[in-house]
Amino acid sequence: MTLDKTYLCGSVAGVFSVLQHASCPENIVFQFIASCLYSHNNNLRHIITSTFPHLSFHLYLFDSNLVKGKISYSIRRALDQPLNYVGIYLADLVPSVVCQIIYFDSDLIVVDDVAKLWNINLGMMRERERDK
Template structure:
């Protein structure tokens, strides 16, 4: 979760690829997930629709009676409305299926879905009409990200996805979003939210710019060589320390339930993995394996079936 301020921009640039995602409460009891009317197929006059954009239309989610009434207003007014929950994601043709499922899951578990506003970052210029067909009720704006900004700053990686310029657009949120947006939740495209996103929105960051879920069950012995651990000066740095990690920088730690990560398996093989111990609010398929690809190949992992509940691809 970011507070977008101009003076903090130099800090944002230092943030690397493993980013934030969030939600609260134990909701892993799959059979008890709420059911909603089936999504409607999007009607098209094209007899040969592009399979990349073959999506069903999402149900129109409405606020529950307990929600504060947000007057109907134009998109330009909603962008700056601090009473709304502001969410930012990237939009890319290759990961569009993941983004659509993520948006669907957020609305399905939100008590006040009409109080959400999405800020999408994209390097494609033709995704807006497709998004409007899938989510005709969605309040959103798409901001263009010039890939040339980071094109020559990216090191090679064992995962090709990490070399995609749009992967680093999150570091420029303070420059890309409207200046009136002072607070935003950033979510990756390979996540599913199974809790009310408002619970995350209400977490206070105090005077800190960034909040991120921390993971405190890492085995750091695997991160360094035996030669490192045999050096007393180096190994002493970890003495008495909790094995927690998150992104670089100083940040407010948020409960790991908001980023049950690693479900995409290792970076090379994309092996199946289970969630970490504890409550679950957000499931994150970080790693080499993406649920939609594994499902289409007929070689899915158990948790991929949960992701499939939110898949709107035709």
């Protein structure tokens, strides 16, 4: 999940909804991604730990220069933000020991246990699609 000043409240609501509906919230580890600029100007780690004292999480920094010059500003102003494209770079941002991720946008509210998503065997789904 991304963290930025515009959508911080939405991210907090998203985290709360994931934890509230999880059968084992203590097993959930959040991987937060923030822009380098926002992270240095605000103490994000303090904000997260004071809001969710027992939350297991990692905070990664995203260099907005990676997408500089690659964003088309003619589509929609809301899409102009570099963190909107962080999903493309997830494999480069998180350590290779993280082998599975459920990516949530900061405006998502979860109404069921994320373990159901986590337990989906995507390899089996791909095989079914191939066999059709």
